[in-house]
Amino acid sequence: MHPETKTQWSFLFEDFEDPKSERGKMMLGGKGAALAHMTDIGLPVPPGFIITTACCNEYHSNHNIFPEGLWEEVVAKLSVIEDRQGKRFGDRENPLLVSVRSGSPFSMPGMMDTILNLGLNDDTVDGLAIQTRNERFAWDSYRRFVGLFGQIVLDVEHDKFEKVLDRFKTGGKSDADLNVEELKEVVAIFKRIIASEGKQEFPLDVSEQLKMAIAAVFDSWMGRRAVDYRRVNKIPGDLGTAVNIQAMVFGNLGDDSGTGVCFTRNPATGERKLYGEYLLNAQGEDVVAGIRTPNPISALAGQMPEIYEELSSISDRLESNYHEMQDIEFTIERGKLFILQTRAGKRTGAAAVKIAVAMVREGLIDEKEALRRISPQQFDQLLHPMIDPAAKLDVLAKGLPASPGAAHGKVVFSPDEAEEYAREGEDVVLVRKETSPDDFHGMVGAKAILTMRGGMTSHAAVVARGMGKPCVVGATALDINYGHNEFTVDGVTIPKGEWITVDGTTGKVYKGQAPTIEPELDEDFEQLMKWSDEYRRLDVWANADTGHDSAVARGYGAQGVGLCRTEHMFFDDERLEVMREMILASGVGEREKALAKLLPYQKRDFAEIFRAMDGLPVTIRLLDPPLHEFLPNKVELMDEVTELKFQARRASPSEMNDLLDALTDKRKLMRRVDQLTETNPMLGLRGCRLGILVPEVTRTQVRAIFEAACEVKGDGVTVIPEVMVPLVSTPEEFVNQARLVRSIADQIINQNGQDLEYSVGTMIELPRAALVADKIAAEADFFSFGTNDLTQTTLGLSRDDSGRFLPHYVEQKIFPDDPFQTIDRAGVGELVRIAVEKGRAANPDLKIGVCGEHGGDPRSIHFFNSLDIDYVSCSPFRVPIARLSAARAEIGENGEAGM
């Protein structure tokens, strides 16, 4: 700093030029900028001044010493306020009291909050009693101030003060019941505690109080929680915090005083009407504390019509100035309204949509800004039932929020029971250690699914999302005992049949039936979707395995099917049996027999999907079973063998033969299962490896696809099949399968005399595929990134097994996010980037999409939008969020509001 240029470290509310600007926010912090702006436009704001963020930075770079000139500025500005209020700071007759509040450019937890009534000491407390004509209030304020100052500025544990109060609160007394004498005693004890436990004695000098409070605000910027928060949220450390120093006003000086909060619109519904609550003769914290029940703001119109009028008009002015729904704090002191704070109001998803659309209509914001105002998380709320926010609930357990929405049902532990109960019209929640294709029918029957193991892309999670069913996975605290039909968590045992509620949006599980609210998709929702479609560059496709799913996806605006997982078609009982026959087949003949049985199922499914997607592309992935998902459970098989052995021991000779036959069959099956069991099935015989080793599998599937396509096309439907080869790691693998696909497809198309165009492409789901993408692209029509598997291999992380350490990793910030939920940009994302670049360079016509679960994740979509990718594909229920996210990614998300 040059000695010539004297930096101004602080500004009176009225002295900063254009505080509403970005510069204003950066220098004064959000809170200070709002106070200055309101002062600017003549709103009734108690006088005050702001120490800038620059001063905070100077303080920290200068070994926590106030920069030169700061204190002189503070003293000068304080005297302006004294003059304006007709009070003197530290005066024993007519003292000026101030609040000291931090305020950084971005809202940030971990920062020092508010110190009220600074300026009180053993002398001025009497002056306050005179001013307010309320000795008890004065001493109560004093004891609060001493406690808060001791805690925040002098580092005394909050508990120490609480315990003192507890001693006085015998016989059901509350804080409010303490009399003046008792309060004086409390203050004395507080000061003694501070002297022995705190950094120093409680300062009776009011200037000392203010200096220390300002320093405490600065120090809190470098506090552990604030630093951690900035690191996690990537907020630069050199923004600094401002300090707001403002004259106190009192809402508790009688029935002509009061305090309250109001929103310029209803934050739950979005309705354009003043919304909020207030209390007469009260301080701000009384409203928050909930000891007295506040009145709805509408009642103020009756009690203080002029004040209500003034508040309404201020509310309108602030909204039109900020182009945003405001959350306003106010105090009425002896019939005079003061505005203490205004900021963008938090709101529900429904309100956010309604407000954004309304504001466009009202000309307050444009369409892009409307899109920026709706966070995908809020938007998601609209699409699923949610738990009534008003409900009081006991959290039973917490897991990963695998599939959003809330539902309740009776606990069942087996898929058969889930199916059976559902058939009888009972609502059930299926609780499993983990799920497998064997559980599929149970998941169909259940209202929600809860598992002990697994991550965001585990079987339960993927299937539940596909069904749009609430699901919580990886609730590791659950101790499930199938044998006893119960689970225990934190000492609470929940038997079969008891009600629980699963909230897949938050990952929380509650005891009992929590009340839920059904979503409504109105014209505002549709309007927002229309705007999203106008502004986004990425197409949005859906992952759908059935005609029904495809129709749902199309209803939500999907522009194609990006992933049809043919193996999912075999999850229901009857088909699973045939699928097993195919997998367990020990020779070509046996296998072809099983395949022949599968063909008609597949053909029917494909035909339904083609019809649902008339005119849109349908991407069908060739069989990609990690075989173990379809194999009978070895342990269960062993149990069956044991049971048969027991029976044989007490069997009569006539029963014996049958039993021995059964035993032989079972053992044969066990041997075969044993042969096929893989140590690491995820890295085993799956994907195109299966098709290369057993070409008849590919042949049958391609036959089913193109027979269905020709048939449906014959009915006048426009069919656009895209055949996708899974788990390719070398161009040779792709060429091997693509040749087979093309030869059979062409043969069937020719036989049918059709003119049908199709394409053959591949999943990019192994690191090697990404690294040699140019070589593969030269042979392929399209790429589709299977980011789930790519995440598993790039990070060496099994989605089935990572549940035991992944939460710990995310908590410890070793991973910034669950990489199965939000794409790992530095690793997986880098491979995607490399592959897109190489792929496009080698084949400019290459179509590129993403079909992993990340295709429905807003932050991941933002990343994909930054690459030269054509579409993302996600589960049908995520399509609207993907459309919105794609638009937000394209127009830029700055200026984002909402919670």
Place this chain on the structure above:
Amino acid sequence: MHPETKTQWSFLFEDFEDPKSERGKMMLGGKGAALAHMTDIGLPVPPGFIITTACCNEYHSNHNIFPEGLWEEVVAKLSVIEDRQGKRFGDRENPLLVSVRSGSPFSMPGMMDTILNLGLNDDTVDGLAIQTRNERFAWDSYRRFVGLFGQIVLDVEHDKFEKVLDRFKTGGKSDADLNVEELKEVVAIFKRIIASEGKQEFPLDVSEQLKMAIAAVFDSWMGRRAVDYRRVNKIPGDLGTAVNIQAMVFGNLGDDSGTGVCFTRNPATGERKLYGEYLLNAQGEDVVAGIRTPNPISALAGQMPEIYEELSSISDRLESNYHEMQDIEFTIERGKLFILQTRAGKRTGAAAVKIAVAMVREGLIDEKEALRRISPQQFDQLLHPMIDPAAKLDVLAKGLPASPGAAHGKVVFSPDEAEEYAREGEDVVLVRKETSPDDFHGMVGAKAILTMRGGMTSHAAVVARGMGKPCVVGATALDINYGHNEFTVDGVTIPKGEWITVDGTTGKVYKGQAPTIEPELDEDFEQLMKWSDEYRRLDVWANADTGHDSAVARGYGAQGVGLCRTEHMFFDDERLEVMREMILASGVGEREKALAKLLPYQKRDFAEIFRAMDGLPVTIRLLDPPLHEFLPNKVELMDEVTELKFQARRASPSEMNDLLDALTDKRKLMRRVDQLTETNPMLGLRGCRLGILVPEVTRTQVRAIFEAACEVKGDGVTVIPEVMVPLVSTPEEFVNQARLVRSIADQIINQNGQDLEYSVGTMIELPRAALVADKIAAEADFFSFGTNDLTQTTLGLSRDDSGRFLPHYVEQKIFPDDPFQTIDRAGVGELVRIAVEKGRAANPDLKIGVCGEHGGDPRSIHFFNSLDIDYVSCSPFRVPIARLSAARAEIGENGEAGM
């Protein structure tokens, strides 16, 4: 081709300028270039000419039509030879006969070999009888020529001719016993067979014969086996083959004639002494066929001293011209020596080393060239086990010691079976009457080869030496019955599947599995190692888990331990028990108890390794157990539970309590195993994930390492510990563990008052680690590439499970090699390259090594040498090969000789 520039398609042996040059080899092929060179320097070579490789290419690009002018050139050159020999091609009185041989720039199986005596027909056969004064010889030559021409040029199956001969060979007659009349009858029948089975009738026109033979050589360049071989060995298809046409000389014109093969040095031992064998009054094929037993070349000195002298002097000249041991074919026609071929001689590993070192001493080659002359495969032979001389063994049979080393396996009789068994992991010995190129795949699969027929230069011998596989040929006492799948020798019958041992160094075959021991390495070996060390840039470290392994590695020249796998220390029974306790522990207390038991084991192991590696770095990897490797087998546990249940059913009341307790314990264990069982353990809770989740594991290990280090250092040993964090994927993981390591290490070092330097680094074994290597390098002292795991994740390929499809993949050329054997350059290699580049850029002091299995693979070492890497680490027994390979990689491998 411009009409103005007339390309010359052929050259007389004496007309090509500098045939020994690279250009000579490329245009004339290896064989042709050698013939031209020998003619150049005045050696007695029968006259001839060479059609160039360029002509072959022109032929193929011109729809298999002879290029313009070729035939005219052939006719002109033939007439030069006619003049020189005083004979006429096709003349019935005094016919010129020629040999036609292929010869490509690189030796290549699958190419057409040799046609002898071309120019014979019903007329010239009489002329030959006159020339040689031997009617029987003339007709025998004619019947051989017709048969060979029919087979090679006219596509008649060899068997058809063999069957005819068999008909004549009644009553123990051999080919040699057929008289002139019989031979004439054979010729007539051969011609009839050709007429009915072949592409056309046998051509009596000698020009037609020559044209067709030349075309057949060209065609064989594009034959399936040749094309496959080129693809596998990455030999470009546009090299083409030359055609050598040369006047015939005869070694079977009486006892002043003969034929033989000789090496300028002993190809088995490397001794500098003419080595080979010959037969008087015989043709070349008689030596190869093994019908008569040839004499050792030394005998020639007695029988024909002048010829022997001349041969010796030619041998010296050729060696000093080629700076390489030569393999020479010669014929003596009526007392005159002719050289028919010379080429680099194939040799055993021991001979290769001895010869290379000797040639440096003799000033023939320099040290670098010596290193280039030893292929790692040959070198490997030196390191192969031999049969323990102390073992008492039953000799089953004896044959020629065709390829050194000893191995045992189960007897199989067909190449297909050998391949099939090998794929299933069985050790087999392939036993054949004789081998042909058709048996090649079986020889690849076999551990050793044993044949009934053939000499040291037979197919089996040559190929086995090339593979470095033990081989015994010409074990004539064997009676092999393919039909019964057995052989009998001296009354002992050995059926398929029985174990035998083949000692290719002595030529002996033993019943059963003979014990083998390591070979001893002599001073030539040491010399070569010394040169390797001088020329290599890469250091060579070893992977060793015990003091003993470390000592062995050091003995082989290892410069450090690159990987000590601490979990390997727990594979023995007693320790495994404690390891299980640790893994199964359900709380910190239980776990710490188990860890405390492990600490002394570890400390002792580390101390032994440190002592063995005094002064050299020892890299210790923190625990990286894929947990399943240590868990009790679930199926076995279930069996135990079942057994206990059975017992409980018939137990007396007094036994019951114990049984129930046992059952409860077992069930508890099963539940715990169940909890810990992972779907994909390779991608599960392992590596640093374990250390992060359970820091006491890391703490205990680091304590053991540094307590051992301090103790050993106290004894005057120089200890350089390098602690390696496994399975890192993010810098945060590394920092977490590195901090823990450093804090405990420093604490122990301080406590011991030692001044001990150590480093902390990480394995790079996940794709993500490679992609963010810069961030990790900023925190780490070293990187070590774990290329095994990196291969698994980059390719999505489980080492444990890929056996079912990997062989198929390699066979179908979807993978060029087994990626676990030779590094996948395009995928895994690319990640290594990226990581090295990023790592070095971020931390120029970073030490970088490779500790995966690839560290001992010559081709992989070649790749690693091309990167900025400091060392490779391999298993102790591969250290010498790694040292040699590193040197060869650095000096360039061109000019490579040997097989």
